[in-house]
Amino acid sequence: MRKQIVAGNWKMNTTPAEGVKLAKELVALEGSLNNVSLIIAPPYTHLSMIQDVIGKSSIALSSQNCADEVKGAYTGEVSASMLASIGTEYVILGHSERRQYYSETSETLNKKMALAYANGLTPIYCVGENKEEREAGRHFDVCRKQIEEVVYNLTEEQFDTLVVAYEPIWAIGTGLTASSDQAQEIHAFIREVLTSKFGAKAENTSILYGGSCKPGNAQEIFSKKDVDGGLIGGAALVAEDFVAIAKSF
């Protein structure tokens, strides 16, 4: 059985005090959820405080990134081991904003993935095409390449826990969403690409949809066979909306 997951990527939003308030609201609401794992990814500065808030709940903590080096003279970086030491369980890697604005390549991502696993963090690995690539019908090739260049380097044991997120760049923060049929088509394709390397294990991989997912469209998207939940940006900043999305299975 695949895990149903709803993960919130807070990006560079909220003050620590606002983040703690949001986390408390989520803890108060999470009891109403069945069979769905909630993950939140606040900014680095909030992680410890928020871990204290969600510690006894079933909400899991994620970071939005980690360093591609173990330790040392890398000003401004935060290592996977530092994150793990404060109770972080997941790390979002390969988000399109990191690929686009911070020039993250497959080479960097391979190093980050290895360090994440070495420190017991579970990566949520993001793939997805931009508008031009979608319009040119290249979305399959783009996602295949992003998977082959990084996920194919994992061991079978590492692959067992991997979470994948399909996030079409043209749908992130734009109010546009992939239709549920478009989501199903590419999620099934991604699972096929994973199956080519890891066989039947790919049936157990949770593949999340991300891109303007909201309470009003989550149910339709999550109803599709190969969509196992969502990676949520904007709507993760409002506790009621995030929980409403998590109730959409």
Ligand code: PEP
């Ligand atoms: C994201 O960036 O991961 C995301 C899905 O953002 P939004 O939901 O705001 O489109």
